[in-house]
Amino acid sequence: MTETIYYVLSGLLIFIIMFGIYLMSKVKYAKLGNNLSAISVFAAVILTLLKYDVVDEWIIYVFIALGAIIGIFLAYKVKMIAMPQMIALLNGLGGLASLIVGGFAYFGVGVDSLNAFSDVVAIIAVIIGTITFVGSVIAALKLHRVISQKPIKVKFYSGIISLLFLIQLVAIAISPFRIIDKIIFIIIIILVSSIFSVIFTIRIGGADMPITISLLNSLSGVAGAISGLAIGDVLLVAIGGIVGASGLILTEIMCKAMNKGLIDILLGKTSGGSVTYVENEEVVNESVKQDFKEVYKNSKSVIIVPGYGMAVAQAQQLVKALADKMKKEHKTVKYAIHPVAGRMPGHMNVLLAEVNVDYEDLYDMEMINDEFKQTDLVIVVGGNDVINPKAKTHEGTPIYGMPILDVDLAKDIFIFNYDKNPGYSGVTNSLYNKNNVQLFLGDAKETLQKFIDDVK
Amino acid sequence: METIQYILIAIFIVSAIFGYFLISNVPSLLHTPLMSGMNALSGITLLGALVALAVVSTNDIVKMILAGIAVLVSTINIFAGFSVTDRMLEMFGGKKDD
Numbered sequence: 345m346t347e348t349i350y351y352v353l354s355g356l357l358i359f360i361i362m363f364g365i366y367l368m369s370k371v372k373y374a375k376l377g378n379n380l381s382a383i384s385v386f387a388a389v390i391l392t393l394l395k396y397d398v399v400d401e402w403i404i405y406v407f408i409a410l411g412a413i414i415g416i417f418l419a420y421k422v423k424m425i426a427m428p429q430m431i432a433l434l435n436g437l438g439g440l441a442s443l444i445v446g447g448f449a450y451f452g453v454g455v456d457s458l459n460a461f462s463d464v465v466a467i468i469a470v471i472i473g474t475i476t477f478v479g480s481v482i483a484a485l486k487l488h489r490v491i492s493q494k495p496i497k498v499k500f501y502s503g504i505i506s507l508l509f510l511i512q513l514v515a516i517a518i519s520p521f522r523i524i525d526k527i528i529f530i531i532i533i534i535l536v537s538s539i540f541s542v543i544f545t546i547r548i549g550g551a552d553m554p555i556t557i558s559l560l561n562s563l564s565g566v567a568g569a570i571s572g573l574a575i576g577d578v579l580l581v582a583i584g585g586i587v588g589a590s591g592l593i594l595t596e597i598m599c600k601a602m603n604k605g606l607i608d609i610l611l612g613k614t615s616g617g618s619v620t621y622v623e624n625e626e627v628v629n630e631s632v633k634q635d636f637k638e639v640y641k642n643s644k645s646v647i648i649v650p651g652y653g654m655a656v657a658q659a660q661q662l663v664k665a666l667a668d669k670m671k672k673e674h675k676t677v678k679y680a681i682h683p684v685a686g687r688m689p690g691h692m693n694v695l696l697a698e699v700n701v702d703y704e705d706l707y708d709m710e711m712i713n714d715e716f717k718q719t720d721l722v723i724v725v726g727g728n729d730v731i732n733p734k735a736k737t738h739e740g741t742p743i744y745g746m747p748i749l750d751v752d753l754a755k756d757i758f759i760f761n762y763d764k765n766p767g768y769s770g771v772t773n774s775l776y777n778k779n780n781v782q783l784f785l786g787d788a789k790e791t792l793q794k795f796i797d798d799v800k
Numbered sequence: 801m802e803t804i805q806y807i808l809i810a811i812f813i814v815s816a817i818f819g820y821f822l823i824s825n826v827p828s829l830l831h832t833p834l835m836s837g838m839n840a841l842s843g844i845t846l847l848g849a850l851v852a853l854a855v856v857s858t859n860d861i862v863k864m865i866l867a868g869i870a871v872l873v874s875t876i877n878i879f880a881g882f883s884v885t886d887r888m889l890e891m892f893g894g895k896k897d898d
Contacts, residue, residue, distance in 0.1 A: 411875025419883030586819030690831025
């Protein structure tokens with residue numbers, strides 16, 4: 345195959361993949377978009393095998409077949425609530441592959457012309473690949489609760505991180521000179537990058553995971569692209585670049601939704617959720633008021649606010665059952681989804697889609713926030729920080745400035761939370777003491793079931 | 801630096817910019833499938849791994865295992881990523897047809 349044909353076909357595949365991503369912006373065509381991308385990747389593999397004339401290397405197919413079986417098995421076994429750790433794990437695998445490809449490139453494997461440029465990018469690929477791999481594995485373990493979700497803080501964090509970062513920069517700079525034995529050099533880099541990644545990721549708490557996962561997603565793309573630079577593979581570079589940009593956008597969106605600056609997180613300036621900010625403020629709203637049935641009956645418009653607590657209690661089915669019941673009673677029912685309601689971007693939408701909630705009933709924060717003031721009843725299930733009005737009023741609290749759902753503007757509010765303790769941020773919820781708020785405390789599965797029975 | 805390397809850097813920047821605008825249009829409703837789809841695409845490193853596995857000598861067992869791992873994990877990444885994306889999109893789209 346001539347070079348020209350290869351580059352033309354590569355360009356075509358990149359275009360098809362971009363078109364596939366474009367289709368991902370509409371629910372109706374998203375599946376088609378995903379299929380187009382998948383087919384293009386398959387075509388890219390064949391194209392690469394042909395270009396390097398290695399179609400008959402049987403060993404390739406052994407590993408591909410094994411990978412395909414494991415991959416498909418994982419995809420059909422994973423539960424929707426475990427999606428964040430699945431994605432984190434897969435990000436990590438992408439990072440590992442980039443790390444290995446980058447490492448090989450430093451030894452000249454797959455590189456047409458070894459020069460300073462290919463050395464530098466190979467080492468960058470090793471560094472970013474390692475950070476992605478190690479960081480993703482830790483994030484996945486945290487999400488799976490193998491490691492505590494609480495932030496684990498290292499002393500002199502900023503100093504250590506800066507030092508390790510500096511070592512990495514020096515390593516990149518001296519990589520073309522090959523002062524040290526190549527194998528030892530690479531091993532040192534992998535070690536340093538691993539430690540860097542470990543102390544960075546273990547200090548991130550569970551609720552900050554949406555940012556972490558998005559960032560790792562971006563890094564996995566960048567790692568791929570840079571290993572592509574090292575071996576001069578145009579497809580790798582282009583597609584890695586797209587993935588890197590995508591992760592970056594999602595990171596931006598998540599940071600905005602949590603009111604945290606990315607640079608602050610990277611430098612360890614934010615609390616990482618570890619500060620407990622509990623005011624001397626009693627939550628006195630104890631008893632279940634008896635008129636909640638009346639309130640329910642008279643409410644015509646209802647907004648449901650699902651939080652991660654709902655997913656933890658596995659109460660999605662009951663929420664859906666309640667919503668169906670309300671629809672039958674001719675109430676209008678909408679779901680208000682906060683961007684960080686789950687553990688990764690869009691997670692809550694997937695959790696609700698899994699129990700067949702119509703996606704047209706799901707509204708994101710910006711779309712629905714103006715509607716709360718005309719709403720009769722808001723039903724919160726397992727959400728806390730994202731509805732805490734203190735985010736608007738209490739300067740100095742960790743959640744101050746974070747965009748919230750304006751639940752407090754609704755006429756009546758029912759909250760199905762496990763307890764009255766502050767949410768992840770450690771800030772007590774001023775909503776709990778309002779007169780129009782009815783708390784139903786306990787396991788959401790039980791309290792919701794009881795509620796549904798009560799209002800029959 | 802050779803010309804091709806300048807071109808590759810340009811391609812990286814251009815595709816990142818293109819990707820940025822394409823992905824900005826995706827509604828938050830679909831962010832999880834988007835991310836898993838992107839995740840699958842990041843397994844494209846498979847292309848580099850394939851070449852490495854093909855060119856290392858079968859006599860050098862360490863290199864072969866390393867390259868094999870790279871092929872294996874990137875293949876897992878691709879297959880799991882696309883399948884799980886498809887599974888999620890099925891949940892969104894499934895009942896809207898009737």
